Amino acid sequence: ETGVTxxxxxxxxxxxxxxxxxCEQHLGHxxxxxxxxxxxxxxxxxxxxxxxxxxxxxxxxxxxxPECPNSSHLFLHLHTLQPEDSALYLCASSHPTSGSYExxxxxxxxxxxx
Amino acid sequence: SQQGEEDPQALSIQEGENATMNCSxxxxxxxxxxxxxxxxxxxVHLILIRSNEREKHSGRLRVTLDTSKKSSSLLITASxxxxxxxxxxxxxxxxxxxxxxxxxxxxxxxx
Numbered sequence: 001e002t003g004v005t006x007x008x009x010x011x012x013x014x015x016x017x018x019x020x021x022x023c024e025q026h027l028g029h030x031x032x033x034x035x036x037x038x039x040x041x042x043x044x045x046x047x048x049x050x051x052x053x054x055x056x057x058x059x060x061x062x063x064x065x066p067e068c069p070n071s072s073h074l075f076l077h078l079h080t081l082q083p084e085d086s087a088l089y090l091c092a093s094s095h096p097t098s099g100s101y102e103x104x105x106x107x108x109x110x111x112x113x114x
Numbered sequence: 115s116q117q118g119e120e121d122p123q124a125l126s127i128q129e130g131e132n133a134t135m136n137c138s139x140x141x142x143x144x145x146x147x148x149x150x151x152x153x154x155x156x157x158v159h160l161i162l163i164r165s166n167e168r169e170k171h172s173g174r175l176r177v178t179l180d181t182s183k184k185s186s187s188l189l190i191t192a193s194x195x196x197x198x199x200x201x202x203x204x205x206x207x208x209x210x211x212x213x214x215x216x217x218x219x220x221x222x223x224x225x
Contacts, residue, residue, distance in 0.1 A: 002156065033212070043157075043202070043215040056212055090156055094207065101145055101207035105156030 003027040006091050006106035013081065014114055021076040021109050023091030029104070030097060032074040034066060035090040037108070043090070049074060050096075081113045118146075118203040118216030126222040133190040135219040137203030138183075144208050146179060148188050151200045151218070160188075160201075195225045 004025045013019050025032065034046040048056035049068040063085075065077040074091055088110050092103040121136045137146070145164045149157040163170045163179045163186065170177045176189040190197055200218040207213045
């Protein structure tokens with residue numbers, strides 16, 4: 001257990017559905033991240049939040065909408081996704097203001113878009 | 115933009131042998147990290163080496179860093195079947211700088 005949890009672990013959704021991924025960290029970190037991991041591709045950073053403020057949006061399509069209500073919770077709202085959005089979505093947290101650069105990852109949500 | 119590039123892409127060894135994975139990067143760094151990922155799971159931080167360090171150990175792991183060649187290596191000694199995983203190097207992470215990962219090396223340790 002890394003102290004970062006993600007739900008659901010698996011999700012199958014149609015292209016017209018709306019769903020949300022949830023991430024929670026119990027580490028007291030102030031930065032949270034969403035990554036997308038597709039087969040045979042490097043891990044892609046999607047969004048970064050520092051103290052609940054979005055500091056990075058890596059040219060992610062608007063069908064992905066992040067939300068960070070507080071430093072411990074991060075959501076990724078999904079709507080009208082495409083089959084190529086099927087991937088493992090990973091959440092991570094870190095505490096860069098303490099000089100610690102390691103990121104702690106959740107187990108991921110395996111998303112399949114049909 | 116992709117910063118780290120691991121080599122080889124895949125490595126298969128017998129249990130008890132040593133495994134060496136390499137990482138090359140393109141720009142100056144303050145630190146470099148190695149992570150492990152078991153199939154379909156999240157990444158786990160293994161070790162961080164700072165730019166002013168040349169070698170670092172953690173248990174059966176040994177990491178080296180050569181800033182003049184912009185490269186790092188991860189050595190796993192006396193490998194075990196449980197070491198089977200993908201290994202990634204990553205640079206960045208300071209302040210608001212995001213971590214940038216390579217494509218990883220897939221290590222298979224055969225019992």
